[in-house]
Amino acid sequence: MSMDIVILGLSITSSWGNGHATTYRGLVRELVRLGHRVTFLERDVPWYACARDLPEPPYGRTHLYVSLDDLRRRFAPLVRAADAVIVGSYVPDGVAVGEWVQMEARGVTAFYDIDTPVTLARLRAGDHAYLSPELIPGFDLYLSFTGGPTLDRLEREYGSPCARAFYCAFDPGAYHPDPTAATRWDLGYLGTYSIDRQPRVASMLIEPARAMPERRFTVAGPLYPGEVDWPANVERTEHVPPSAHRAFYTAQRFTLNVTRDDMIAAGYSPSVRLFEAAACGVPIISDAWDGLDTIFCPGEDILVANGTDDVRTYLTGVTDHERLAIAQRARERVMSGHTARHRALQLPELLSEATLRRVRDPA
The missing domain is CATH 3.40.50.2000 (Glycogen Phosphorylase B;)
Known part of the structure; x- marks a missing residue:
């Protein structure tokens, strides 16, 4: 009705x-x-x-x-x-x-x-x-x-x-893989600045970028203060409209999910960015929170990191075959229910x- x-x-x-x-x-x-x-x-x-x-x-x-x-x-x-x-x-x-x-x-x-x-x-x-x-x-x-x-x-x-x-x-018509996309960045993050998230953005992207100057990184989103010390290999974009999200995600080898403190404390709070990135067929590196395993299977269709060392390990140690398999499993999961x-x-x-x-x- x-x-x-x-x-x-x-x-x-x-x-x-x-x-x-x-x-x-x-x-x-x-x-x-x-x-x-x-x-x-x-x-x-x-x-x-x-x-x-x-x-x-x-x-x-x-x-x-x-x-x-x-x-x-x-x-x-x-x-x-x-x-x-x-x-x-x-x-x-x-x-x-x-x-x-x-x-x-x-x-x-x-x-x-x-x-x-x-x-x-x-x-x-x-x-x-x-x-x-x-x-x-x-x-x-x-x-x-x-x-x-x-x-x-x-x-x-x-x-x-x-x-x-x-x-x-997410909208499957707007978020789906692009096999013709050229890789521009090893790791990217899409999110508005938040003071409680920023320490994890620093440990999971800024510090890996500083330690891996040969790699390319990107952070997109508004309201980041001018005093943030971005390494030279981190490309900054103030705003990516939804019409460009797919192109942004599919230009990354991995994409980063960072969760606000209140959402980590509550658990069971999947971000729409998780679903969008997974639908685009891009493997996700995420921080940990209760309930994540009710949405994805850590280690199988999402990679969980606790800081700089974990991110560096994923960027250097996961083969392209493994990376694409992780992404495909995540896409199948979100297509089936989200x-x-x-x-x-x-x-x-x-x-x-x-x-x-x-x-x-x-x-």
Whole structure:
């Protein structure tokens, strides 16, 4: 049965400095292909307005709003009429948006947390920029970027009536191998600067680059401070748009995954970059975290490193035959369960489960 779904998310029009846009694009596109009617509502903010790489998404409907008052005035009927209304993490004035949605919506409501470990760390610190503890029980469903024990915690400690894992996903049409690609770098990393990730970026890429001046490395992503001491053999790019991600990945012999501290602590938090790189047929070197082995098989389809020495060993000791076999196994794994279509098939089932739960257990 088709559904009318409204999503209030951080951004679908601009991927600058965030991983939300590509996740929303794939999900909305596949929901529409499955016959659902989807409207995406996005706050019009200057840092995305000047960097929109998909200003008019060709699937569903996308509307920009300039303020909370504008949102309430123009879109209240849409929210009231929807079968499901989903509020995403990092939405500006997210608490006020969530309160309004819970008051206006007649259908099932959900919070889609693409940043669950960060969100919970913020809640512990009393930071309620986009979600407050009081809002969580009011959402019928908590769609969590993180699985594992965090789901039980969301229900037990925060009162979510229904917390379910809803991992990020990738678009197979955009992320796939390119056998004609020329290798430019031995190891690359795609990610926005984060102060807690930077020590691992240093130990797993900068230090190997410094120790291996004959090798080529690259780091792409915004917001890196000027004081970072990049070796001469590390090429820096400020931003790679999603349309160029595949070319970026397939020009690497290996690609690096580095995880934020909060996500390592929570575990079970696969980055969308993991899925994208694997889909492109590029072998991944990753830091370690609980639950990684529920997504990949370490040593078989992903290489786990604890620092500089491990990375150097992989770069020098893994043969091309082994490297390509690792990449192929990873691609097969993500194709079997982590595409945007998998998530689009999963979402209506989770929304229906939450609806039935609400009918069965009214507040």
